Amino acid sequence: MRLPIIAGNWKMHKTIKEATEFVDKIKDQVVGTDVEVVLCVPYTSLEAVKKAVDGTNIKVGAQNMHWEENGAYTGEISSTMLREIGIDYCIIGHSERRQYFNETDETVNKKVHIALKHKINPILCVGETLEQREKNETDHVVKNQVMKALKDISAQQVKEIVIAYEPIWAIGTGKTATPQEANEVIFIIREGIKELYGEDICLEVRIQYGGSVKPSNVEEIMNQEDVDGALVGGASLDPEDFVKLVNF
Numbered sequence: 001m002r003l004p005i006i007a008g009n010w011k012m013h014k015t016i017k018e019a020t021e022f023v024d025k026i027k028d029q030v031v032g033t034d035v036e037v038v039l040c041v042p043y044t045s046l047e048a049v050k051k052a053v054d055g056t057n058i059k060v061g062a063q064n065m066h067w068e069e070n071g072a073y074t075g076e077i078s079s080t081m082l083r084e085i086g087i088d089y090c091i092i093g094h095s096e097r098r099q100y101f102n103e104t105d106e107t108v109n110k111k112v113h114i115a116l117k118h119k120i121n122p123i124l125c126v127g128e129t130l131e132q133r134e135k136n137e138t139d140h141v142v143k144n145q146v147m148k149a150l151k152d153i154s155a156q157q158v159k160e161i162v163i164a165y166e167p168i169w170a171i172g173t174g175k176t177a178t179p180q181e182a183n184e185v186i187f188i189i190r191e192g193i194k195e196l197y198g199e200d201i202c203l204e205v206r207i208q209y210g211g212s213v214k215p216s217n218v219e220e221i222m223n224q225e226d227v228d229g230a231l232v233g234g235a236s237l238d239p240e241d242f243v244k245l246v247n248f
Contacts, residue, residue: 002206005162005229006246007038007123008236009091019045023052025239030246031057037246038089043077047085061089064097067110079118090115093125095168105148112149116157123162124149130169142185143192155197163189163207164231170211182209183224190226215244222248
């Protein structure tokens with residue numbers, strides 16, 4: 001049985017004060033749920049949020065990191081820096097990183113490797129553009145992204161990775177894939193993992209859906225057979241909405 005995972009991606013939102021106030025509002029309402037709860041917050045709030053969630057079941061994630069442990073990379077943050085403050089997860093390959101910051105399948109793979117080396121669980125994002133979907137290229141594009149991201153990743157390591165299917169056309173647009181469409185693509189992703197690692201491993205890997213998930217549609221999305229969670233943007237910024245998402 002795969003443990004469902006609801007992860008909030010705050011993107012470039014919330015000061016340290018706002019972030020800790022958010023945690024104070026939700027932490028007593030997500031205790032004891034059969035869901036893994038993750039907050040992926042800006043770098044400036046990571047340490048404060050990590051302290052704020054102490055004693056709760058809430059995990060903390062970063063939104064990106066570099067593939068080197070150190071070096072002359074102005075403005076970047078390394079896995080060793082994140083691990084020092086006890087970060088549990090890191091989003092890797094988010095569509096906004098691919099679109100605006102030249103993230104490639106190669107750099108995604110490098111980041112997955114370094115995250116696993118330092119015991120940080122990757123939330124590996126894949127997804128197609130609207131143009132690719134309209135050309136019926138979704139299955140090929142998404143499966144190819146998964147294959148390249150998992151290059152030289154062992155069967156034992158892949159079980160530590162959460163994959164997030166987030167169609168680019170649904171990020172921040174208010175549009176969303178139907179629950180059935182999300183499940184169909186996630187099934188394709190699972191089949192790709194099966195090809196690489198076998199059926200037993202593919203049944204252990206958790207795969208989320210991300211793309212305009214909100215309290216009004218989360219239950220139907222989570223009821224799909226192959227959907228194990230949600231990577232949530234806008235709706236994760238409001239404490240009441242986030243609690244509803246976790247308690248779907």
